[in-house]
Every structure is written in structure tokens, then in C-alpha cells.
Amino acid sequence: MVNYRRAKVAGACYFLTIALQNRSSDLLVRHHLDLGRALRDVQQRKPCRLPAIVLLPDHVHMLMTLPAGDADYSSRIRLCKSRFVSALRRRGDVDVRLNAKGEANVWQRRFWEHLIRDEQDFAAHVDYIHINPLKHGLVERLEDWRFSSFHRYVQAGLLPGHWAGGTEQAVVHAGE
Numbered sequence: 342m343v344n345y346r347r348a349k350v351a352g353a354c355y356f357l358t359i360a361l362q363n364r365s366s367d368l369l370v371r372h373h374l375d376l377g378r379a380l381r382d383v384q385q386r387k388p389c390r391l392p393a394i395v396l397l398p399d400h401v402h403m404l405m406t407l408p409a410g411d412a413d414y415s416s417r418i419r420l421c422k423s424r425f426v427s428a429l430r431r432r433g434d435v436d437v438r439l440n441a442k443g444e445a446n447v448w449q450r451r452f453w454e455h456l457i458r459d460e461q462d463f464a465a466h467v468d469y470i471h472i473n474p475l476k477h478g479l480v481e482r483l484e485d486w487r488f489s490s491f492h493r494y495v496q497a498g499l500l501p502g503h504w505a506g507g508t509e510q511a512v513v514h515a516g517e
Contacts (some may be wrong), residue, residue, distance in 0.1 A: 379424035396488035
């Protein structure tokens with residue numbers, strides 16, 4: 342088995358991607374309320390901030406900032422995945438099966454993580470997160486994709502409503 346080495350810096354910000362096993366599924370947007378509840382539950386149980394997030398049909402990109410002295414983003418991702426699967430199982434309208442290890446057939450086993458190095462890296466990942474619905478051809482205008490923190494950035498005056506990841510940069514700071 343491969344031994345993954347993950348960056349672990351207490352109080353840092355991380356870019357994270359979690360994906361469904363079935364990359365052609367739209368399960369995440371169909372059950373966005375369940376995923377939202379799972380994320381809020383994670384934040385209550387294991388405090389963290391999500392400065393930017395986008396929910397796509399089959400994967401989620403997010404920035405997660407951890408509290409000082411805490412480098413455990415893995416348990417937060419595990420809890421989010423678990424809460425979402427539990428919600429789906431309670432619904433009964435999604436075929437959730439467990440394998441011999443007790444793992445559900447919903448999420449890919451692992452996730453992608455990147456330690457945010459500085460404010461420029463933070464801004465680049467905010468841009469990447471927000472441009473994703475356009476990149477995947479889900480909408481022609483970002484303001485039409487409702488499952489994104491893009492709308493918070495527009496309301497806060499950090500991005501114009503017509504922004505599309507070109508020369509305009511998000512006016513945000515890694516500490517926010």
C-alpha cells in the first residue's frame with residue numbers, strides 16, 4: 342500500500358477536493374442540502390472556516406482554514422463524507438451499499454489536498470474554485486451556478502458579478 346505524505350501545518354489553509362466514486366453522477370447537486378448540513382455539522386464539531394467552496398455534480402473544491410494549533414483536516418473530510426453518506430442512507434432513495442470494509446459506494450477513497458503557501462496562492466485557488474462551473478461547462482455565466490461561494494464574494498464586493506477568472510483577481514487575503 343502506498344504511504345501518502347500529506348502536508349500538516351497547524352492553523353493553515355488548505356485547498357481540498359473530494360470526489361464521488363461515480364464521476365458521471367450528479368448526486369452532490371441533487372442532495373446539496375444534505376451535503377450542506379454535513380459541512381455545517383463538521384464546522385460545529387471540529388471548528389474550521391471555509392473561505393471558498395464550489396459544489397459540482399460529482400466533486401467539491403474548498404479552501405479550509407484550521408484553527409491555531411490544529412492540523413487535522415483529514416478527520417474533517419472523513420466526518421463530512423460520513424455524515425453525507427448517513428443522510429443518503431436515511432433518505433432511502435439512493436442506492437448506498439457498503440463493501441467488506443464497511444465503506445460506502447459513494448465517495449472516492451482518498452482526497453486531494455494542497456497547503457496554501459501565501460496570499461497569491463490563496464487568491465489563485467479562490468479563482469480556481471469559482472471558475473470551476475464555467476470550466477466544466479455547467480453554466481455560461483458564473484452567477485448562474487448557485488452552489489458556489491462566488492455569490493458571497495460578489496455580495497462582499499470582492500468580485501464583480503460578471504467576473505470570469507480573467508485579469509480580475511479576487512481581492513482576498515489568506516487570513517480571511
